Amino acid sequence: MKVIIHPSQVYGNIIAPPSKSITHRAIILSSLAQGQSVLENCLICKDTLYTLSSVKKFGIKTVIRKNKIIVNGNMGIFCKKSKLIKLYLGNSGTTLRFMTAYACLTKNKVLIDGHSRLRERPVEELVIALRKLGSKIVFLGRRKTLPILIKQGNFHGGKISIPGVKSSQFISALLMIAPYSSTDVTINLDDVSSRPYVDLTTGIMKKFGAKIVQSDDRCFLVNANRYYKAVDFKVEGDYSSSSYLMAAAAIKRSKISIAGLNPKSKQGDKFFLKILNKMGVQTSWSNQILTVSAKNNLKAISLSMKDYPDIVPTLSIIASCAKGITRISDIGHLRHKESDRLLAIASQLKKMNINVKISKDNMEIEGGTPQGAAICSFDDHRIIMSFSILGLAAQGNTTIQNSETVNKSYPSFFTDLKDLKANLEIIK
Template sequence: MKAIIYPSKLKGTISAPPSKSYTHRAIILASLSSGKSLIHNPLISEDTNMTIAACRQLGVGIKVRNKLLEIKGVGGLFPNQNRVIKIFCGNSGTTARLITAVATLSKEDVIIDGNSRLRHRPMKQLIEALTKLEINIQSIKEKGFLPVQLRGSTSLGGKITISGKDSSQFISALLLTAPFAQKDIALKVIDLHSSPYIDITIDLMSTFGVKVQKKGDTFFIKAGQKYIGRDYTVEGDYSSASYFLLAETITKSKIKITNLNSHSAQGDKYFLEILRNFNNKSKTRAIDLGNHPDIVPTVSILASFIEGKTIIRNIGHLKHKESNRLKSLVEELNKMDIHSSYTSDSLLITGNTPRGAIINTHSDHRIAMSFAIAGLHASGKTTINHAEVVNKSYPNFWADLQKIGARVELL
């Protein structure tokens, strides 16, 4: 599918879609809980459907109703199935990382795989950490990558050290399953990026009845704690809302965005602060987005409309996203006459007046959505190829854009 975007003036109200990060974790925690959970307002997208399917493969009963998930938890004891369980994660890195740890609670052999892009995203740190916890896990093909095969068993627990440089999802995966270890876990994290996602994990663990203590760079989880099923409502997604906040800013339109929690643990609410403080008069500005990788594309588009140079730092881990997001952003920004370049961990963008272009999404939903917003105020029309990639996190993105007056043709 192609989306053709023309310069537009916007007006209207958008309800932020449910948080992808919270939905993934709520599905998993409800699955690991004792008793039934009702998850209200979940995000139903390609990625979260992968997590639903994975939990079902492990033996969890999940019913999908209109804006509701009914999940019958297994209390951390997945049923015996007497078969090799095969779980396909598509292109969902969150599913792959979190479910790899969760699957260790099964008594079966489990194979976890994904599409070609996911097979190139790192798993080494998680595999090594689980091995230290005496879990039998190994890569089937290339070491440190999917597919992996594991034999379910109870984690030993104890002290463990892991790097958070490649992905915070490794830490979330270990935290989610820590209460089921034989003894208490002390998880020391070095070089942590994207720490707000850890905050989301800990927030939801607490909601479902498990406490995590943090002292310095170490997380402490007492063994024997239990998750308890409950009713839970998923809050709106700040990263998805950032596209409309950006659209309002660059087109000088009036857009009201609802369904956002002002006290959210989501790190991407930082985009609001960026909009308030981005210095329009400074010739050079620098911003550290090491903890906010999902809004890097949105901030990059903002920078492209503002005179002067913007340096976005501490984002080397974006090379391991749905695409090599640093490389993808530079390629597409340059198509729009926005001079940009990247290093191993930064982006340099020189603001100009973007011109319409034919954009390759690189199979990356955030590239598609951020450049669609750029097209709303670029000179000429902008074409987004493979526009359907937004289904990964925001299936209603194009409809919501049209709803507030954007001139968008879907072909």
């Protein structure tokens, strides 16, 4: 599918898509709970469907009704199957990390594989930790990547130190299975990027009844033999996906109101509101509705994005339209996403006549006047959505191939843009 973005004004009211991160976690926790959970306002997209189909392969019964998922948990008790369980996870890094740990609760042999890009994404640190906690896992791929074979779960718990520089999902994956260990689990963090995602995980675990003790900011103790409780759980709106709509208001000097976001959310990407404010964009709340508006020129800023990798592409789009040079640091882990996002962002901004420099883990963007161009998607949903927004402010049309990849996280993205009066064509 190809999309053609025509320069156009956008404005109006929209409802935020549900959170992908929270939907993933709610599926995992409810599948391990005692009883039936009803998950409301779930994001039904490619990635979350990979997680849902994976738990079903372990015998979990689920029903989807529009954006509601009903999950019958098994208390972490899995029937042993005679056949090898095969999980194909597409390009979902979240599903990869979460299901690698999840499979270690079972007594089944499990083969995990995915898209060629998923075979390049890091999982070694998680596998090392799971081995130390009792599991037998073998790498079948080169360079200690997918495919992997879990020969025996035997997750018995204990103490572990794990780095989370490449992905905080290693830590979240261990935390979520920890209550089903035979002994308490203590996790010490050596270092971690995207730390807010770990806090998001522990917050949702507590809603499902887990007991977690933090002696300090880098040490978690999770009590064993404490089953999750079934709950009725509503997924809040997604700040990561909503950042594109906010960026559209910023670069088009317009006003967009977004319903469905939680003003008190633990989602790390709520930090995007602070970024907008620093760049001269106004944000305000009224009756749980966020309004983003911009009238004046955007300001360049300098900041670390170590904890907020998913909104770096969106920030780069606003920086392209700001006055001055925006300096973004501590973003080397973007090279391990659905694409090498540092390279992808820089190469496509240059196509649109924006000056940009990248190093190992930093990026500098000089604001200017973007020119319409043929954008390479890199099969990366966040690259597609970001450059679709920049196309609204470009001189000339912007075309993006393989734009259906937005289904990975935000299936209604182009429909929502049209609802905000964006002028675009979709050619299938």
